Amino acid sequence: xxxxxxxxxxxxxxxxxxxxxxxxxxxxxxxxxxxxxxxxxxxxxxxxxxxxxxxxxxxxxxxxxxxxxxxxxxxxxxxxxxxxxxxxxxx
Numbered sequence: 001x002x003x004x005x006x007x008x009x010x011x012x013x014x015x016x017x018x019x020x021x022x023x024x025x026x027x028x029x030x031x032x033x034x035x036x037x038x039x040x041x042x043x044x045x046x047x048x049x050x051x052x053x054x055x056x057x058x059x060x061x062x063x064x065x066x067x068x069x070x071x072x073x074x075x076x077x078x079x080x081x082x083x084x085x086x087x088x089x090x091x
Contacts, residue, residue, distance in 0.1 A: 026080070 013021075
């Protein structure tokens with residue numbers, strides 16, 4: 001039984017794995033704004049990765065209230081999109 005539980009349970013993501021996912025999410029968001037296809041990420045994939053990051057951080061006890069984290073993530077995402085759009089001359 002113990003052997004089977006080890007197979008089912010996944011170890012927490014390392015910092016390097018989290019950084020890799022963040023880079024992929026940023027590239028996917030940039031490709032979406034440029035109307036290009038980028039794999040493995042899409043805008044929906046970025047959203048899912050952000051939600052997964054929230055789950056990971058909440059498990060660490062860094063954020064006591066969900067609304068503060070979600071507000072911060074929304075602001076970060078909006079700022080990134082605004083910067084990309086301004087670089088492209090879009091409104």
